[in-house]
Amino acid sequence: MNEIAEDQQAQALYKELPRVVIVGGGFGGLAAARALCKAPVRVLLIDKSNHHLFQPLLYQVATAILAPAEIAIPIRQLVGHQSNMTVALAEVSGVDAASRQVLVNYLDRRDAPLDYDYLILATGASHNYFGHDEFAQFAPGLKNLNDATSIRDRVLRAFEIAEIEDDPKAHQDLLTFVLVGAGPTGVELAGAIAELRRFTLASDFRRVQPASARIILVQSGPRILPTFHEELARAAHKRLEEVGVEIQTDSPVTGVDARGAIVNGKRIASRTVIWTAGVTPSPAGKWLGVPTDKSGRVIVRPDCSVPGHPEVFVIGDTAAFNHLGQPLPGVAQVALQQGKYVASVINARLTNDFVPPPFHYFDKGQLAVVGRNFAVLQIAGFRLAGFFAWIVWAMVHLMFLAARENRIRVITQWIWSYLTRQRGSRLILSAGGTSPLFD
Ligand SMILES: Cc1cc2nc3c(=O)[nH]c(=O)nc-3n(C[C@H](O)[C@H](O)[C@H](O)COP(=O)(O)OP(=O)(O)OC[C@H]3O[C@@H](n4cnc5c(N)ncnc54)[C@H](O)[C@@H]3O)c2cc1C
Structure with missing residues (x-):
């Protein structure tokens, strides 16, 4: 067989592979996409924004310590090299679970139904003004x-x-x-x-x-x-x-x-x-028409799938997962671990491998920082407040930034700000100014 024929055959085989659609390139969706890199599937990752965002450091952008590009990175740059992966900049507005289709609004405002074999909804949360x-x-x-x-x-x-x-x-x-x-x-x-x-x-x-x-x-x-x-x-x-x-x-x-x-x-x-x-989950529960908890999070089964639809998974901030009798919190670790887990479930189902036991959350603790030199940390029964907790906070945040270049840029900015007390990003970008004034 010549090379062109081999290529055509490979393409035909590729098109036969089951299609996994992931909606959301945040912590959960990205973890799932990365974990599917060697699975026998075609993956389509859809996000309405073109970048993966490290939300835990958003407050540093809001207070001029970091610039936006230091905590965000194009999703394409993170997973574009995965040969079984396609990335689409588009907004999902609904799901027809009976026909196994998601409704996608592309940038040119075209609405189109898109077929899937497996669907992972990792659409996160937005602000909650509690009815106001x-x-x-x-x-x-x-x-x-x-x-x-x-x-x-x-x-x-x-x-x-x-x-x-x-x-x-x-x-x-x-x-x-x-x-x-x-x-x-x-x-x-x-x-x-x-x-x-x-x-x-x-x-x-x-x-x-x-x-x-x-x-x-x-x-x-x-x-x-x-x-x-x-x-x-x-x-x-x-x-x-x-x-x-x-x-x-x-x-x-x-x-x-x-x-x-x-x-x-x-x-x-x-x-x-x-x-x-406060935050409110994305409307995935409405799209699917399935039971949700009080706040609107989709109540998922122990394998993060949706009742009645074993091929649809909801993870992260949009899912209500009952773990040892308690709902899991809306934090990055839950989304990350669930993303990896559902990828392993899909992989196992397709390769007739051992299907993983129900999702188990490994709690890595909580951290919050109060300005320079002070943070609070709790991991299981261990608690710490002060400078050492702040060092741990800084290391953990650097470690979990999705790209090496962001880590280097963030640590450089932090060292500069720490030494000079200056903030590298003190820019006002919205229109309108103040009138010139001289004393
Ligand atoms: C300011 C702030 C600080 C935080 N600090 C911490 C912290 O210190 N530690 C911690 O563990 N957690 C923290 N969190 C929470 C953590 O960021 C979330 O729990 C985590 O991001 C949830 O991951 P996810 O994958 O469910 O959703 P996200 O990471 O929010 O990702 C959702 C993705 O879905 C996309 N999307 C949404 N709707 C659609 C649609 N209709 N069509 C296409 N794409 C869509 C979005 O663009 C986004 O990229 C913080 C959150 C915020 C807002």
Whole structure:
């Protein structure tokens, strides 16, 4: 047989291979795609954005420590070399599980049904305003790079406007930052803004004193970091207060508008309110028409498949997985481990190999950072707060960045920021300026 004929035969055989469609190139989808690299399948990875994003460091983009490209990388660059892999930039808007098709909106707005043999939905989560979507326009959440650069713009712009503003009352409102929600993201943002105003911006302004800015962290429950051990939450609380963050616990937010937030029935005047209070899963449950938990996550079986559809898997933030009687949290490790696991299930089914036992989550612990030199860490019964936890935090985050080039860029920026207290990405990108002013 000549080479062309061999090639044609190989292509024909390739087209016979089962088709795995993965929706979402985040932690879960990417882990599944990578783990299928040697499986006898054709993989199509669809994502509405062209990059894989390392969300745990988004707060550093929002506070000008890192630039967007340092925590994101094109999905094509990560898996494009896999010979059984195709990547498509498109948005999925539905699933017809009976006909085994996903409905895909391509960039040219073409809607097309696409066949699959196996489907992995790893579409993550978005902001949750708990029934108050009208807050969104005044209090952006932090979920993607657009959110992060928009928060960075708002924070930096507040200082710029204050610099040219004569009215002292407006000054106060401009330099009051309210963060709604004191989970890890709220705590990390609060610590980073506190340092931005205290060190980075300290000597750059003439008419305002950045260090006088107020940072108010608001939590509806009785304490910050509710998923951490109480002792660590107390340590983080103390540290935040030391760096000048005001914390209000047991303080539900009942209103947000252009003039600030209503907290505990009282208005806090502020031009910058940031929403870090919660997430809601992607609408995969609606697409599939299957039972979900209270928050809308698809209740999956012990092998992460959907009841009645063993060929459809839902993983990560969009899945409700009951693990030893408890629902798994929406964290990167769950998505990563589930991604690898469902790839092994598909592989085993296709190769008639031993089908893996039900998914078992290996809890690698939790970390949250409070500015420089301080983090809290808990792994099983072990707990640590302070500098060594911060070193572990930095190493873990570097290790889990998806690409080596990002690791090198991030560590370079971190060392530079650590030594100089400068922030490499203090750019305001949205339109509109402040008028020139001379004293
Ligand atoms: C600010 C922030 C900080 C965090 N910090 C931590 C932390 O420190 N530690 C930790 O463990 N976890 C952290 N998390 C949570 C962690 O990032 C998530 O649990 C994890 O990303 C979930 O992975 P996933 O694969 O389910 O979804 P994601 O990683 O969110 O990926 C979902 C992907 O699906 C794509 N997508 C969504 N809908 C569609 C559609 N309709 N069509 C096509 N593509 C679609 C998205 O573009 C995205 O690429 C943080 C999250 C945020 C937002």
